[in-house]
Amino acid sequence: MAKEIERKFLVSGPDWRSLAMAKVEIRQFYLASTEGRSLRVRITDGVKAKLTLKFGEQGRERDEFEYSIPLVDAEAMREFAVGNVIEKTRHHVSHRGHLYEVDVFHGPLTGLIIAELETPEEVAASMLPPWLGREVTGEAQYYNSSLALGDIPEAVA
Numbered sequence: 001m002a003k004e005i006e007r008k009f010l011v012s013g014p015d016w017r018s019l020a021m022a023k024v025e026i027r028q029f030y031l032a033s034t035e036g037r038s039l040r041v042r043i044t045d046g047v048k049a050k051l052t053l054k055f056g057e058q059g060r061e062r063d064e065f066e067y068s069i070p071l072v073d074a075e076a077m078r079e080f081a082v083g084n085v086i087e088k089t090r091h092h093v094s095h096r097g098h099l100y101e102v103d104v105f106h107g108p109l110t111g112l113i114i115a116e117l118e119t120p121e122e123v124a125a126s127m128l129p130p131w132l133g134r135e136v137t138g139e140a141q142y143y144n145s146s147l148a149l150g151d152i153p154e155a156v157a
Contacts, residue, residue, distance in 0.1 A: 005061045005120050008142055010155055011113040012133035016102055020091040026103075029081035033145040040145070041074050041081075049074030083149035084108070095129040105147075105156075112156045114142060 028042040040052045056062035087106040105112040136142040141153045
């Protein structure tokens with residue numbers, strides 16, 4: 001088991017794009033999602049799949065269990081998905097020794113760009129990149145499970 005400690009931010013402006021080092025195409029869906037827990041399947045670049053279980057409230061810290069699964073199984077599980085499939089491109093951007101995962105969403109969520117910072121230590125506001133917008137950590141509407149199951153957030157509309 002790992003502890004997932006993350007912060008989420010809306011992204012303001014395109015300045016991060018020139019700093020992106022790598023990108024991954026992600027397609028993910030949920031098999032179950034209730035308050036305090038979720039079961040997700042994620043397919044990356046169309047070749048690898050993982051099953052992830054998360055426990056805890058949608059805040060900075062949650063318990064996470066993750067397992068590689070055969071791609072054929074992941075594709076078969078799509079039939080049992082609840083809600084919508086999320087499609088996004090994840091870009092890796094480094095800033096002051098921290099890795100930011102910048103997710104550019106596609107489909108109905110086109111226009112939504114969220115940056116995640118996973119780090120156990122507190123990062124002062126003065127150390128954050130200038131292309132980050134409002135912090136949305138703890139705002140349920142911006143978590144992937146909510147995006148798959150709920151309404152489109154105001155930032156997209």
